[in-house]
Amino acid sequence: MADLRTxxxxxNMGPQHPSTHGVCRLVLTMDGEKVVKIEPVIGYLHRAIExxxxxxxxxxxxxxxxxxxYVTSMSCNYVxxxxxxxxxxxxxxxxAEYLRVIMLELNRIASxxxxxxxxxxxIGALTPFLYGLRxxxxxxxxxxxxxxxxxxxxxxxxxxxxxxxxxxxxxKCREAIKIISEKMxxxxxxxxxxxxxxxxxxxxxxxxxxxxxxxxxxxxxxxxSGVQYDLRKNDPYxxxxxxxxxxxVGQNGDCFDRYMLRLNEIRESIKIITQALxxxxxxxxxxxxxxxxYKAPAGETYTRIENSRGEMxxxxxxxxxxxxxxxxxxxASFNHIQVLPHFGTNMFIADxxxxxxxxxxxxxxxxx
Amino acid sequence: xxxxxxxxYIVEKYGDLMKPLESGKYDPLFVVxxxxxxxxxxxxxxxxxxxxxxxxNLCGVDTNENFEAVYNxxxxxxxxxxxxxxxxxxxxxxxxxxxxxxxxxxWYEREMWELYGINVKNHGNLTRFLLPDDWDxxxxxxxxxxxxxxxxxxxx
Numbered sequence: 001m002a003d004l005r006t007x008x009x010x011x012n013m014g015p016q017h018p019s020t021h022g023v024c025r026l027v028l029t030m031d032g033e034k035v036v037k038i039e040p041v042i043g044y045l046h047r048a049i050e051x052x053x054x055x056x057x058x059x060x061x062x063x064x065x066x067x068x069x070y071v072t073s074m075s076c077n078y079v080x081x082x083x084x085x086x087x088x089x090x091x092x093x094x095x096a097e098y099l100r101v102i103m104l105e106l107n108r109i110a111s112x113x114x115x116x117x118x119x120x121x122x123i124g125a126l127t128p129f130l131y132g133l134r135x136x137x138x139x140x141x142x143x144x145x146x147x148x149x150x151x152x153x154x155x156x157x158x159x160x161x162x163x164x165x166x167x168x169x170x171x172k173c174r175e176a177i178k179i180i181s182e183k184m185x186x187x188x189x190x191x192x193x194x195x196x197x198x199x200x201x202x203x204x205x206x207x208x209x210x211x212x213x214x215x216x217x218x219x220x221x222x223x224x225s226g227v228q229y230d231l232r233k234n235d236p237y238x239x240x241x242x243x244x245x246x247x248x249v250g251q252n253g254d255c256f257d258r259y260m261l262r263l264n265e266i267r268e269s270i271k272i273i274t275q276a277l278x279x280x281x282x283x284x285x286x287x288x289x290x291x292x293x294y295k296a297p298a299g300e301t302y303t304r305i306e307n308s309r310g311e312m313x314x315x316x317x318x319x320x321x322x323x324x325x326x327x328x329x330x331x332a333s334f335n336h337i338q339v340l341p342h343f344g345t346n347m348f349i350a351d352x353x354x355x356x357x358x359x360x361x362x363x364x365x366x367x368x
Numbered sequence: 369x370x371x372x373x374x375x376x377y378i379v380e381k382y383g384d385l386m387k388p389l390e391s392g393k394y395d396p397l398f399v400v401x402x403x404x405x406x407x408x409x410x411x412x413x414x415x416x417x418x419x420x421x422x423x424x425n426l427c428g429v430d431t432n433e434n435f436e437a438v439y440n441x442x443x444x445x446x447x448x449x450x451x452x453x454x455x456x457x458x459x460x461x462x463x464x465x466x467x468x469x470x471x472x473x474x475w476y477e478r479e480m481w482e483l484y485g486i487n488v489k490n491h492g493n494l495t496r497f498l499l500p501d502d503w504d505x506x507x508x509x510x511x512x513x514x515x516x517x518x519x520x521x522x523x524x
Contacts, residue, residue, distance in 0.1 A: 043498040051509060086394045213444060216423045216472030229444050299393040302425060302440040302451055315427040315438060328427035338475045367498060 006031055011349070015044050019122040019353045022363025024337065026352075033348050038341040045367040053327035058084055058158060059292050061327060065314075066152035068329050069365040071114060074107040075307040077156035080327070082237060083303035083316040084158045088296045093284040096160035097239045101276045102173070103143070103155060104238075105269040109180065110139040111308035112262045112269075115360050116187060119259060122357040123200050128190055135183055138176040145169060159290030170277060177270045187263060201255035205355035207343050208253065215339035218332045219310025220265065221359055224250030224257040231306035242279075243272045258358040265308075295322055309333055309360055331365030369417070371396055374448055377417065382408065386452060398452040402463060405454055409469040412441065412450070419445045423470035428480035429453075430511045435461050435486055441470070462487040483509040 014025040023044035029037035049068055053061045065080050066073040078100060085092060117132030140150050146165050147155040155162050191197045207217070212225045222229055230247045232240040248264035250257030298320040304313035310332025317326040336359045344355050369377065375396040378386055385408055386398040400408050412420040422442040429436040435456040442449045454463060465488050466473050475497075477488040482496055485507035496503060505516050 041497070043496075043500075046498045048508065089393070213421055214471045216470070227444060234447050235442075235449060298391065300391050300397065300438075301393040302395060302427075302438075302449075304424060311424065313425050313440070315425060315440065317429060317431075319431075325431065326427065326429045328425065330425040334475065335472055338472065 008036060013349075013352075015041075019356060021118065021357075021361055024361070024363050024366070026340075026356075028349065028352075030349065033350075035345050035347055035349055035352050038344050038352070040337050040340060042337060042363070042366050045363050047364075047368065049368045050327055050329060053324060055323065057292070057322050058294050058296060058324060061324065062157060063152065063154045065327075065329065066154055067364065068368060069307065069309070069312065069331055069362060070151055071362055072107045072111045072308050073151065073153045074103045074156060075305060075312050077153060078104060078238075079303055079305050079307075079312050079314050080316070081156050081158045082305065083301055083314045084294075084296050084318075086301050086303060087299040087316060087318055090159050090287055090289065092160055092287060094281045095164075095283040096285045096287075098276050098280045099161050099165065099285065100156055100238055101240065101243070102273055102280075103146075103153075103161075105272045105276070106139050106142060106173070108308045109177075109266050109269050110136045112266050113139075113180075115262055115308075116259075119354075119357040119360075120191060120197075123197065123354050125191070125194075125197065128187065131183070131187060131190065135176075135180050138179060142169065142173055142176060145172070157286070157290060158294055160284070160286030162286075164285050170280075173273070173277060177273055180266065181270050184263065184267065191259075198256070200351075200354050201259060201358070203252070204255045204351050205344060205347060205358075206252060206254045207339070211339065211343060212253070215342065216335040217310070217339055218335065219307065220261045221258055221310065221332075221336060223248065224261045225253035226251060231304060231311060235304065237303075237305055240272075243275045245269075245271045255354050255358040258360075262308075262360075293322075295320070296324070300326075304330075307332065309362065309365070310336070312365075329368055331362075331368070333359075333361040333363070333365045336361050337366055369446065369448060371449075374418075374450065378450070381415075382411065385411075389453075392451060395449045395451055398450070400452050400454055402454045402456060406464050406466060406469070408452070409439070409466050413469055417446070418448060418450075419443045420448070420450060421445060423472040423476075424449075426473055426476035426480060428484040428486055428509065430484065430509065432511050434458060435484060437463055437480060437486060439466070439473075456486060461485060462489060464489050465491040467491065483507060485510065 011028045015023040025041040027039040065076045068076045113132040113136040117129035120128035144150050147153050207225050209225045228249045245268045250261050296318040300317040302315045304311050313330035315328035319325045389397045420441045420443045422444050424440040427438040436453050438453040440451050
């Protein structure tokens with residue numbers, strides 16, 4: 001046995017692989033069951049969104065940017081609108097700001113519920129997927145009621161939102177968040193004490209704090225590594241500074257912390273939504289200047305918001321014309337895939353799946 | 369430090385290297401000389417009062433007159449945000465890689481090289497990753513790029 005030799009070999013994981021959440025290819029150099037080297041190959045979903053935006057008016061950019069990160073389309077709508085509003089120094093009515101917060105946070109919960117489901121499914125538990133999607137449906141129904149769409153909303157517009165919420169929204173929304181906050185115990189009860197789940201996630205794929213900061217990791221993944229950095233608090237936008245909520249922070253930066261942190265974020269989002277619904281004022285939902293032919297004055301800015309996956313940014317340059325000169329979209333997943341080869345090696349291929357799932361990477365955001 | 373304080377701090381301390389730009393809205397925007405780029409980036413990261421340790425985004429731009437590369441950085445420890453850009457003439461589109469300062473910039477520089485044809489010196493891994501491997505239709509994000517007639521492209 002002493003002179004047993006092993007030989008490295010290459011395994012192609014993806015592009016069509018259920019646990020890569022889209023079309024990402026990982027070229028893995030393996031030594032038996034251990035991953036020695038990871039080489040991510042991206043670009044399968046490149047749709048040239050940035051180039052398309054250069055040939056559209058400002059308002060026409062919003063539905064295209066919906067596709068930039070389709071699980072949280074509200075954030076995509078919002079970050080572009082916010083960028084334009086900052087260049088134009090445009091006022092947004094109070095009611096619109098509250099509606100935006102409600103929608104953004106509902107979208108965050110929907111995204112985290114999807115994360116909860118698919119992560120558990122990747123690791124081999126099917127029930128959480130059904131639980132997660134069942135409650136996500138309640139939120140999707142609220143969006144459908146408001147803007148007619150279930151996935152790509154085109155709801156938040158420059159200077160406001162596209163339409164007011166219907167009368168039945170508020171009771172339905174309160175009911176939905178009540179159901180979700182009650183079900184949180186179920187979600188945790190299903191996994192948190194499950195020995196298989198703990199073995200698959202605790203201490204697996206630890207992302208050190210320094211590496212996370214060096215590679216621009218953001219959002220729940222960064223906070224799970226112990227860095228308290230949330231743009232809603234650290235670089236406040238919209239009206240987040242008016243609400244009382246906490247930023248959950250992890251300790252170890254392992255898969256379990258990344259999973260737990262997102263569940264805790266759902267609780268915080270519920271707090272924000274409750275406060276926003278209580279304080280929702282009457283009034284306009286759109287700035288009078290917000291029209292389909294809206295033109296921004298010349299200027300440029302980098303705008304970033306806290307999306308469910310991390311920092312979502314738009315670098316917008318306007319030359320005062322009908323169309324933006326440049327729209328650069330940054331998604332957090334781009335950095336998360338980039339950092340993967342630096343901490344995802346020297347573990348079993350099954351742990352890589354758990355690691356990839358808890359990074360919550362979404363490919364359209366990477367390839368744009 | 370507020371945005372105004374940050375802008376005046378930089379003008380005071382690095383005024384000879386970084387010039388403020390009016391076009392930047394919200395967060396301060398500066399323009400720097402291309403040959404001082406690495407030097408400035410390192411200084412911004414090491415400065416005790418700034419500590420720009422976090423790289424957000426790199427944006428290549430074609431303004432119809434020249435290229436630009438805009439660097440968006442942030443500081444987690446000091447909670448600051450700053451943008452700075454270099455202006456690159458069409459015939460000398462080349463920047464130095466900043467991977468030694470912010471490792472996160474690697475893929476962003478690759479993307480800028482691939483889509484704009486802005487060369488990045490000392491990068492070490494300038495390969496295609498968004499476009500197809502056999503792409504030979506130029507740099508698609510340039511303003512003078514003509515979309516090829518994909519329907520008529522010959523079968524390979």
